[in-house]
Amino acid sequence: MNKKEFINKLTEKLSNLKLSEREEAISYYSEMIDDFIENGKSEKEAVKELGGINDIVNKIIENQESISKSENNQKERNISHIILLIIASPFIFIFFIIIMCLFISIYSLIFGVYCTAIALLLANIIVIIDLFVNMFKNLPYAIFEFGFVIFSFGISIMLILAMNMLVKKVNKFLLFVLKKFTNLVKGGEKNE
Amino acid sequence: MDIQLKKGLLELCVLAVLKKEDSYGYQIIKDINDYIEISESTLYPILKRLKLNDNLTTYSKEYNGRLRKYYKITEKGKKRLLDCQEDFKQIKSIYEFILGGNDNE
Numbered sequence: 001m002n003k004k005e006f007i008n009k010l011t012e013k014l015s016n017l018k019l020s021e022r023e024e025a026i027s028y029y030s031e032m033i034d035d036f037i038e039n040g041k042s043e044k045e046a047v048k049e050l051g052g053i054n055d056i057v058n059k060i061i062e063n064q065e066s067i068s069k070s071e072n073n074q075k076e077r078n079i080s081h082i083i084l085l086i087i088a089s090p091f092i093f094i095f096f097i098i099i100m101c102l103f104i105s106i107y108s109l110i111f112g113v114y115c116t117a118i119a120l121l122l123a124n125i126i127v128i129i130d131l132f133v134n135m136f137k138n139l140p141y142a143i144f145e146f147g148f149v150i151f152s153f154g155i156s157i158m159l160i161l162a163m164n165m166l167v168k169k170v171n172k173f174l175l176f177v178l179k180k181f182t183n184l185v186k187g188g189e190k191n192e
Numbered sequence: 193m194d195i196q197l198k199k200g201l202l203e204l205c206v207l208a209v210l211k212k213e214d215s216y217g218y219q220i221i222k223d224i225n226d227y228i229e230i231s232e233s234t235l236y237p238i239l240k241r242l243k244l245n246d247n248l249t250t251y252s253k254e255y256n257g258r259l260r261k262y263y264k265i266t267e268k269g270k271k272r273l274l275d276c277q278e279d280f281k282q283i284k285s286i287y288e289f290i291l292g293g294n295d296n297e
Contacts, residue, residue, distance in 0.1 A: 024240075025236065027259075027261065028217060028236055028239075028261070029232070029236075031216070031217060031218075031258075031259075031260055031261060032217055032218055032232050034256075034258060035216075035217070035218035035219075036218070038256065039218075049232070050231075050232050050233065051231055051232070051233055055233055056232075056233040056236075059233045059234065059236065059237055060233075060236065060237070062237070063236075063237035063240060063241070067240075067241075067244060
């Protein structure tokens with residue numbers, strides 16, 4: 001087989017490939033033959049050096065398939081993920097609302113405790129006024145009121161501090177959950 | 193040698209050749225063949241894959257009245273060769289483990 005015959009055969013066998021792929025392969029092999037000839041081989045010897053034409057064609061096509069397969073896989077995965085997301089969207093939406101409701105109730109509870117603490121503080125002001133009035137009339141009762149003020153003042157400060165801490169923790173947790181949730185919706189991206 | 197392993201090694205061999213200077217198909221095969229057997233039909237997909245992964249670029253230059261395709265290593269290709277040094281340490285210890293396991297039996 002001389003160079004021309006070889007190239008013709010190769011062109012024929014690669015006819016399923018894209019034109020650019022085919023031309024690239026042909027120019028590679030034609031250059032290879034030229035180089036063999038320049039290094040002292042005859043045209044026929046040069047073609048022989050390249051090995052069986054079927055082996056050559058198989059390797060080209062095999063490689064082309066594996067390249068386009070990996071490209072297709074990525075596309076398919078993206079499409080199937082989008083379809084899945086659309087089908088699951090009502091469930092995801094409900095799931096999201098449930099999570100948000102949970103957080104709203106936690107925040108409401110915290111708000112309730114804040115109100116209690118502030119109410120207690122306000123009550124203290126009135127008791128303190130009463131204390132001053134009673135100081136001269138009913139000393140034991142005033143002393144009792146004094147104890148009550150210190151006690152409830154401490155309790156309300158403690159409640160406020162505790163709630164501050166709790167709010168920070170819940171905020172962090174809420175951010176964490178939201179992050180997880182967006183990752184879940186975005187899906188596959190991490191796996192790729 | 194295992195086919196997959198050989199493919200990976202051949203890619204690195206090609207990069208190693210191109211790191212010295214830009215080269216073309218015939219010359220690459222000549223340079224590598226002393227160390228590991230490679231045929232023209234094996235080299236072709238390897239060059240394509242290296243190009244696809246941006247490990248090399250190509251350009252054509254006239255030679256002896258015809259166009260010859262030259263391959264040039266990219267920064268990414270050079271980096272891959274550097275990473276390979278780290279891999280070698282790991283592979284060496286893995287092979288020592290594999291072969292050591294055979295001795296015990």
